[in-house]
Amino acid sequence: MALRKIATIGHPVLRERARELTREELSSGPIQTLIDDMVATMRDANGAGIAANQVHEPLRICVIEVADNPRYPYKPNWPLTVLVNPVLEFTTDETFMNFEGCLSVPNLRGQVPRFAGARVHAWDRHGKGLDFGVKGLTAGTFQHELDHLDGKLFVDRVVDTTTLCTWADFERFHKDDFVHRAKALVARFGS
Numbered sequence: 001m002a003l004r005k006i007a008t009i010g011h012p013v014l015r016e017r018a019r020e021l022t023r024e025e026l027s028s029g030p031i032q033t034l035i036d037d038m039v040a041t042m043r044d045a046n047g048a049g050i051a052a053n054q055v056h057e058p059l060r061i062c063v064i065e066v067a068d069n070p071r072y073p074y075k076p077n078w079p080l081t082v083l084v085n086p087v088l089e090f091t092t093d094e095t096f097m098n099f100e101g102c103l104s105v106p107n108l109r110g111q112v113p114r115f116a117g118a119r120v121h122a123w124d125r126h127g128k129g130l131d132f133g134v135k136g137l138t139a140g141t142f143q144h145e146l147d148h149l150d151g152k153l154f155v156d157r158v159v160d161t162t163t164l165c166t167w168a169d170f171e172r173f174h175k176d177d178f179v180h181r182a183k184a185l186v187a188r189f190g191s
Contacts, residue, residue, distance in 0.1 A: 001033075001040040004055035009105045009153060016058045018051070018149040020085045023127040031059075035082055035125050038063050046071045047103045048078075048141050051148035054104050060085045062145040066138075071101070074182040075137050076190070083130070086122035088146055090115045091133065096185060098140040099178045100154040101167065109170045111163040112154050114140035116189065136189030137182055 007013050025031055034057055042050040042063055048071070049064035065080040066072065094116040101109045118139045122130045134142050144154060158164060165174060 001036045003044050004037050004041045006041065006045065006050075006103050007054055007056055009155070011056075011104075013053050013056050013058055014104055014148070014153060015151045016053060017151050018053050018058045018060045020060050023123075026084055026123065026125070026127050031061075032125065034059075035061060035063065039065070039080065039082075042103075045103050048072055048075060049145040050103060051145050053148055053151075060149050062086065062149060064141055064145055066141070074179045074186070075141070076186050078138055078141070081130075082125040083120065083122040083145075084125065084127070086120060086146055086149070088142065089119040089121065091117040091119055096136075096140070097181075098137065098144075099163075099170065099174065100140070100144060101170075102144070102154050104148075105153060105155060107166050108155070109165055109167060109174075110155060110158040111160065112140075112144075112157040113159060114143050116185075118142060136185040138189075 038050050038055060041055055046069055048066050048069055049062055051062040052059040062083050066075045066078040095113045096116055097111045098114045099109055100112050117135045119133050120142060124130055
């Protein structure tokens with residue numbers, strides 16, 4: 001496994017719609033190595049997820065994992081999940097405001113409306129079909145990562161730009177309020 005360079009806002013690869021993979025491509029050595037590298041890169045950067053185009057590969061692959069993440073201590077844990085050619089189906093019209101950051105948008109956070117529930121359809125890294133539901137903050141994480149695959153960043157979804165802030169100012173002025181709201185979401189949805 002190797003750490004990959006993370007593309008940052010302004011790089012054209014982040015604005016491309018990533019292309020789907022065939023099962024034959026997915027089973028190839030280079031794609032399996034890419035997935036391993038994505039996991040290593042996400043973990044090294046303390047991310048909750050990373051999409052292939054964030055490491056300069058415009059392919060419809062993302063990985064998600066939350067394991068007592070120091071960047072997001074309020075997020076519920078979620079096991080390592082590799083999604084290939086994922087599609088989200090929203091299961092509710094209910095939304096919540098999620099204070100998001102991104103490895104590709106260093107030192108910036110902002111509030112983004114996210115759906116409170118979704119169904120995920122994808123393949124795993126071996127081409128096996130996945131079909132499961134996500135709710136609450138976890139649903140927000142999945143929406144964030146799948147946005148990357150469509151060439152969108154969280155800043156594109158910020159409705160009120162006055163919520164944009166640095167990580168330091170989030171910690172100083174906004175974290176307590178958001179953590180209170182996040183805990184209420186976790187208590188309600190369990191994730």
